[in-house]
Amino acid sequence: MEKRRIDLSRCLVRDGKADCHCCEEICPQKAIKDHVVDTAACDGCGLCSAVCPVAAIVAPEDYEGALTKAQELAPQVLMCEKASEGGVHCLGFLTRRLLWALAAKRPLALDISHCEACRPAVFAHLEREVAACNDALAEAGKKEIALVHVKPAPPKPKKTKKVERRGFFQALFHSTAEGLQEIAEAQIEHSYCFDAAAFLKAQQAEPCALFNGLALQQGCTACGLCAVVCPTRALAMERGEQAALHVDPAACTGCDLCALHCPQGVLELLPQFAGQRDFPLDK
Known part of the structure; x- marks a missing residue:
């Protein structure tokens, strides 16, 4: 899977008056230097995506898709892949503004129960962002973000059924074709530039003291x-x-x-x- 890199055509380094090193300063692995990511040192925490002001971080995770998926859940909850198989790799990409965009509309829960042991820097970041967002939510008279521990769903029992000889070979051929397709899709590297500003605008997030x-x-x-x-x-x-x-x-x-x-x-x-x-x- 492709690791993170910085798109220099979007990065503020292209502007002669800007001197931005936010990604380098926040990286707990010291994997970024002079706007270049050491992919061997990068652990995919996503903190660089959280602080980049111009969506210049190219990552293998679809953060916008993860937020959209969380909105579709009832109740609305954000989780990492350790809390749920379908969760995003890490929650380090979250910011107080993104949390506000979701929590201001309807109650939001967040599972960060694995973060402190897994990635302490991400845990500290999320604690700050959640606290700031909760202050704004309280000021607006809205329900604060709930920190929860989501129990993993029990495995679904496998169903067995009698298959006739002809149906067996048809099913086998179909299964093989699907397997080959999954292998081919797994070899395709996907990359995303998460534009938080565009997401907030699409969500019609109501500005508060969390915004500039x-x-x-x-x-x-x-x-x-x-x-x-x-x-x-x-x-x-x-x-x-x-x-x-x-x-x-x-x-x-x-x-x-x-x-x-x-x-x-x-x-x-x-x-x-x-x-x-x-x-x-x-x-």
Whole structure:
């Protein structure tokens, strides 16, 4: 199975003003250096995917599919493969915003019972993210995330039935064909770039204090460069009778490119969203 790598065409390293090393700093295995992943050292925890602001981490796991699958469960629960055979490899990719997107809509349970022994760094990360999300949920009057231990489902009993000679050979041929197809599919390497900002936008996640905010001082010339360099299209510049800068907090990942490229130096990224999405500009 393919391990992680960094797509340098998406990574912030391509921008001369950005100096992002989030993936390298968070990696507990020290498997990332100078934006290159040592696949032999990587254990697939997914923490790099959690902190990458531009979805530059290419991974063999379908994180979006895992979140969608969790939403289809009743009750809604997220698990790793140690808790459930159909779970994602590791829950390290989760962030407080992703948890909020799910838990703000309906109660969410999380099984991290294996994390502390399996990957202590992931366990510490998840504890922080869950605590932050629970604070926001409590502030909004919503049910907090429940930490659970999911019991493995009992194995299904095998059914036996009498098969006629002709039916036996037909079943054998069909089984062999299916087996060959499974082997062929297993040899295909799948890779995914999980775009958390796009997922949050598709979920119509309601921004709260877990999201970044923006401050705009006087002096903006409405040049629109901030919107041009934004990798997630979180900014839009409106021109006309009343010019304005619009921000979509759910799409903002905090990469800070907008502030770094502002010619007037009047943009500032805030750690918390305070409610302002529109910034009218003077003529």
